[in-house]
Amino acid sequence: MKIIEAKDYQDLSKIAADYIINKVNSFPKLKLGLATGGTPIGIYKNLIADHQKNGTSYREITTFNLDEYVGLAGHNQNSYRYYMNHHLFDHIDIQKKNTFIPRGDVDNIQSECSAYEDLIQKHKGIDLQILGIGTNGHIGFNEPGTSFKSETHVVNLTASTRMANARYFNSLEEVPTRAITMGIGTIMKSKEIILLISGEQKKEALNRLLTGTVDESFPASALKNHPYVTIIADKAAIAGLKIHS
Numbered sequence: 001m002k003i004i005e006a007k008d009y010q011d012l013s014k015i016a017a018d019y020i021i022n023k024v025n026s027f028p029k030l031k032l033g034l035a036t037g038g039t040p041i042g043i044y045k046n047l048i049a050d051h052q053k054n055g056t057s058y059r060e061i062t063t064f065n066l067d068e069y070v071g072l073a074g075h076n077q078n079s080y081r082y083y084m085n086h087h088l089f090d091h092i093d094i095q096k097k098n099t100f101i102p103r104g105d106v107d108n109i110q111s112e113c114s115a116y117e118d119l120i121q122k123h124k125g126i127d128l129q130i131l132g133i134g135t136n137g138h139i140g141f142n143e144p145g146t147s148f149k150s151e152t153h154v155v156n157l158t159a160s161t162r163m164a165n166a167r168y169f170n171s172l173e174e175v176p177t178r179a180i181t182m183g184i185g186t187i188m189k190s191k192e193i194i195l196l197i198s199g200e201q202k203k204e205a206l207n208r209l210l211t212g213t214v215d216e217s218f219p220a221s222a223l224k225n226h227p228y229v230t231i232i233a234d235k236a237a238i239a240g241l242k243i244h245s
């Protein structure tokens with residue numbers, strides 16, 4: 001794993017956005033894996049600003065998001081579909097038909113999971129996947145204990161993950177208890193991965209990732225077995241840690 005140390009959140013967002021912009025310019029048909037949560041918002045702001053200023057075009061790219069809450073339709077403001085439209089897709093020239101996010105509001109969740117997995121493979125996989133990390137090491141919504149071989153599946157969210165995401169909802173009770181997520185196996189099939197780690201509250205997770213063993217009790221540790229992972233971490237997350245790459 002390669003590690004890039006960013007000065008702060010702004011710097012992290014700029015470094016990651018510039019990397020994506022470069023890729024999109026070099027490979028206009030890029031298949032890009034996208035993440036939600038607070039961390040990638042700064043990247044999306046940079047992508048929009050660059051699109052407006054320099055005209056970087058997303059017309060031919062295809063995107064796959066990591067996850068979606070079960071039970072929320074795309075028009076629900078807390079759904080990840082709404083998040084992606086609002087924070088990125090509505091402001092660039094991407095074709096909405098080429099933006100894929102699992103559907104959380106379907107009757108048959110299991111068949112949605114296998115259809116999503118098939119869809120990614122039908123597109124011959126993801127070229128570049130952007131990832132955030134939960135304080136318990138979750139990636140996508142793959143909670144501790146998830147098999148490293150897992151494909152897109154339904155998960156029961158842990159209390160800590162629901163609590164961490166409650167800030168976006170009116171109350172903790174409103175946070176869905178389940179989600180659909182790409183599996184760790186799905187994520188690992190991406191050709192290249194960028195993992196974003198920002199803020200002091202993620203320091204422990206970063207430390208465990210860098211110094212701990214590869215173990216299903218810490219989902220992000222699977223990434224140590226991937227040949228092309230770059231961690232971009234800001235000072236707040238990295239300060240004082242021993243870095244092994």
Ligand SMILES: N[C@@H]1[C@@H](O)[C@H](O)[C@@H](COP(=O)(O)O)O[C@@H]1O
Nearest residue numbers: 036037038039132133134140141
């Ligand atoms: N499903 C998302 C993850 O993909 C994300 O990495 C995590 C961390 O979010 P944040 O960046 O807000 O800390 O939140 C959610 O659980």
